Amino acid sequence: MNTNPIPLYGDRFQTDPVGLxxxxxETHGPVVPILLAGNVPAWLxxxxxxLHQVATNSDVFARSTRHWNAWGRVPEGWPMTPIINQIPSILYSDGEEHRRRARAIxxxxxxxxxxELRTVTTRxxxxxxxxxxxxxGADLRQVYTSRLAGLVVGWTFGLDDAEGERLSSLITALVDADEDSAKAQGETFALLSELAASRAARPGHDVPSRMFAHPAGYTPQEIVEDLLVVLAAATQNVGEWLGNSLRLVLTDDRFAASVFGARSSVREALNEVLWEDTPCQVQPARFPTQDVELGGKLLRxxxxxLLGLAGANHDRQVHQGAAASHGGNHAHLSFSRGEHGCPYPAQEIAEIITTVGVEVLMDRLPDIELAVAPDEVRWRHSPWMRGVVSLPVHFSPAPRMGEV
Known part of the structure; x- marks a missing residue:
């Protein structure tokens, strides 16, 4: 189906995505033939x-994987299976079924x-x-960014700290699409099944309990499917948005020099990250319900x-070129568009956690600096997410909160 497809993996996909x-x-135009792991063909x-056309036209570009014409080409043990699967969650449902689930979430x-969210995040x-x-010194990814995302999102689910961090680490392994993904998916389903059973028997003031109580009428199986989607989207996007924002603040004098004096600088940094290094760089997946031409290509x-959110954000039609020129421009596609775009309440929650995460760290450690050269920061090898593997920093020792 594709001519000269480009692999959606490899070092350059992480180290120089903008150039790629x-x-x-330049080579293919706005719609690019690609290969996923295992030489499985797709379009990016x-x-x-x-991208806006695909995301907002669900009649022509369906979400359900039952439409996919290449299931027969999927190799055994395919590492993409935990994300691109035939589970009818909100991620891969259409029409009224999707709207039913979306309303509840x-x-x-x-x-x-x-x-309360802001208070809990600060604490x-x-x-x-x-x-x-x-x-x-410390590695902020290990001790702060990914942990804060897991803890706070876990709190909204009614989980204790250990449960929140455990599920967050499993989701990371699942999304990285490597040999550990299938095992991580199994363990995640088991833990979420226990959570769903617990909330069904003893409802609380948390997201799973409210989903059960919604008139949508979730079955236990459906709620596990959708809890996985919500948990994955929340922990991954919040953790990487926080990590990428701190990387920007620590490597760009425009923000480092002003972030202590004006909260607006934090918000500007967060917005620039959504344009330049959006956490969700590729979103799966849509399937044409008929042959259709898109961007000069014939899609069968x-x-x-696949929705290349990061690539579309750098489209010269909308990208303003110079860094920090985005200002209050929120026309990026980092939260996608259409019925399957990130719901506004989720965007609000993510922004609160990320903003507080940056503010608290910079307030507590005012002389914090990156401990390596900016070009030495390594990125995750995930086809879906854009985030640092580590973020080593050094700083002057500071007192704990109780010792101030």
Whole structure:
């Protein structure tokens, strides 16, 4: 189906995605033939207008994987299976079935008290900083960014700290699409099944309990499927948004020099990350319900179409070129678009956690600096997510909160 497809993996996909997307666009235009792991063919949409068309036209570009025409080419043990699967979750449902689930999830997230969320995030961030602030250095990904995301998202699920961090680490392994993904998926389903059974028997004031109570009428199996989607989207996007934002603040003097004096600088940094290094760089998947032309390419019925959010954000039609020129421009596609876009309550929750995470760390450790050269920061080898493997920093020892 594709001519000269580009592998959606390899070092350059992590080290120089902007350059790679530029070359893709020059060679193939806004719709690029690609190969996933195992030489499974697909299309990657990196044109801003074309991606918007795919994301907002669910009649032509369906979400359900039952439409896929290449299931027969999937190798045994395919590492993409935990993400691209035939489980009818909200991720891969269409029409009224999707709307039924989406209403329940949005309502459950909308009910999270924003003031309490900010208070809990601040308390957890301070506690994490207390764990390393008396030293002179740390790896922020290991001790702060991924842990804060797991703890706070876990709290919204009614989980204790250990459960939240355990599920967050399993989700990371699942999304990295490697040999550990299938095992991580099995363990995640087992833990979420226990959580669902617990909330069905003893409802609480948390997201799973509110989903059960919603008129959508979730079955136990359905709620496990959708809890996995919500948990994965929340922990991965929040953790990487926080990590990428801290990397920007620590490597760009425009933000480092002003972030202490103005909270607006934090928000500007967060917005720039969504344009330049969006946490979700590729979103799976859509499947044409008929042969259709898109961006000068003929897509056959059932072809897999991936949404290249990062590539579309760098489309010259919308990208303003110079860094920090985005200002208050929120027209990026980092939360996708259409019925399957990230619901607004989820975006609000993610922004609160990420903003507080940056503010607390910079307030507590005012002389914090990156401990390696900016070009030595390594990135995750995930086809879906954009985030650092580690973020080593050094700083002057600071007192714990109780010692101030």
């Amino acid at each position: 997307y530029r070359e893709m666009r 949409v990196i044109g801003y207008r074309e 949005s309502a459950a997230l909308e009910a999270v008290d924003r003031h 957890m961030a301070d506690r994490l900083v207390d764990g390393f602030c008396t030293s002179t 019925r059932g072809d897999m179409v």
